[in-house]
Amino acid sequence: MFAIVDIETTGGNPMYAGITEICAIITDGNKVVQVYETLLKPGYPIPRNITALTGISQAMTDNAPVFAEIAAQLHHLLHDKIFVAHNVNFDLGFIQNEFSKAGFSFHPPKLCTVKLCRKAFPGRCSYSLGNICSELGIVIQNRHRAGGDAFATGEMFHKCLNQLGHAEVLKMAKSTQRKIAVPPALNEDEINNLPDAAGVYFFKGQKGEILYTGKANNIQKRVRQHFDVKRGKTALQLERIHKIDYQLCGNELLSLLTEAHVIHTHWPEWNVSGKHVGSRYAIYRFPTQSGYLRLQTEKFRKGSLSGIPFPRFRDAKQTLSRMLHEHDICPVLARNCGQCHVRGCYCETLTEESLATHNKRVEEAIMSLQEHKNRILVKGEGRKTGEKAVILIENGAVAGWGFTEEHRPEKELVSCIEPKPDIPETRAIIAGFLRQAKSENKNPYQIISLN
Ligand SMILES: [Zn+2]
Structure with a gap:
């Protein structure tokens, strides 16, 4: 199946322009089976010359959906079709960029009708859409609107199919997916069916043991990177991977916590050999012989409750300097x-x-870092729409997490928490998160204080 696609945009570069209209015509090569067409709110102003060209004005797109709102439906329609367009890289580039922003990976095989026409109808002076259509006797209704151009491209595509034959045309379709080395015990479909969503993934061995775990905002994309041929030598022994599993987490913070928790409980072979698990750092305070409080950054001591944990040494050191200064x-x-x-x-x-002054200031500095003590709930995106993830923090430790229905009243949220053991890794992650949350004004998480 083919999807003939045309878009109208506010400019030429997907980094600085948006889509104002999209049309996708689904065809089996003989007849059109479905047409999808909509105006879109581009997220960028529409330049006057573009409105003059396409007839699409700012006012026309004001009530149109944004791409993210149609992303799921459009992805469902396009993901298993060959993507066909006149200068395919232009349309595909814009659409891939929008899908990526909406959290979908989109790598369909692509086919360019400019190349097809060159092959099917060689020797023309121009292969622009307008010119080739008039040479082939195709009338474009609504030129420079997505629907008009897509229908003309579709008619042209059917002519190319007749001229070259189905098999020849299929041979010209190019993969847009990067080549991956698939573990011999798996097939590529198992990788293609991994979700485009946040969570943790597991590479498992023959006996089901976890060899490796990682977290990702897009599980499928991240797993593909592990097997990407062009990235060169993968550190993984592919022949030992017999299964890829995953667990959806809904958001980045919960993915991090889950990954830390899995590493701590299962000690996956490849995680443990790769880096030092649990080598986190903390700021400690202790009195010297003369009574003055000293502050020091050190390796986080397991089971210790007195240190303020940090994921990296650099973070601990920088915070310490800032504390002294402030x-x-x-x-x-x-x-x-x-x-x-x-x-x-x-x-x-x-x-x-001076002893009293010094110690008072040190205690105050420590207090200011620990104001998130006591009980806090952090609410983030869930695994699906209508769901939220909730993390319970007690005195700086992650007490557990769970998922709940979006509109559940605040006082009931604690009941959905599944308890988790307190480990230094999750303490360090949550301490870093709370520090960062304090300095960011745009935060996708909601922090609820319970006392
Ligand atoms: Zn001094």
Whole structure:
């Protein structure tokens, strides 16, 4: 089956322009079986010269859907067809870009009618849509509207099919999917059927044991990257992979937590050999002999509740510097390093008073990082529409998570939580998340304080 597609846009580059209209004509090569056509709100202003060319004005698209709203339906229609267009890379590029933004991967085989016409009707001076149609006696109704151009392209495509034959035309279809090395125990369909959604995936061995787990915003895309031939040597032993499983998580944060949890409980062979699991860092405070509180970044100690965890050493170090600066803490007393260059610093004379000042400021700095103590719920996207994911955090530890119906009242949310063990990895992830959430004003998660 073929999908003859034409789009109208606000400009030539998908990075800086949007789609104003799309038409897809589904044909089996003999007859048209379905037509899909709609105006779209492009998300970019429509330049006047474009309106003059296409007749599509800003006002006409104001009440049209945005691409994301039609993405699922359009993907369902197009994903298993050969994508046909006049200068196919233009239309396909725009549509792939929009699908990608909407969270769909879209890699259909493609076919360009410019190339087809060159082969079927050689020696013409121009293969532009207008010219080739008039040479072939095809009348374009509504030139430069998606429907008009798509129907003309469709008629031209059928003429090419008659001229070249079905088999020859199919041979000219090009794959847009990057080549992957499929594990010998699997077939490519199993990979193609993985969801375009956020979650964790598992490469499993012959006995069902987890060899590797990873998290992804788009599971299928990420798994394909593992097997991508062009990326060169894959670290994976493909012949040992007998099954690919996945678990949908709905959002990135829950994918991260689930991955950490799986690694912690299963110790998958390839994860463990690849990197040091659990080598997280934390800021600790402890008093020196003279009573001054010292702050130090160290490896996170398992089971320790006193440190403030960070996923990376750099994060811990940067936060520590910022704490000292923001709370006017003497760097020499706090870190025992170098000389103090702070003018009028309380460290000039070490008295009872400077001791009290110092320790008070250190405690305040720590408190300011830990204001997310106690019980918090984080609400994020669920695995499907109408569902939300909920994560319960108690005193900085991830107590558990679950999924719930979107409009469930806040006080009932805790009941959907499935308890999880407290591990340093999930503590570090959630600490990083809460710190970042504080500094971002556009946050896809909702943070609910329970006390
Ligand atoms: Zn000082």
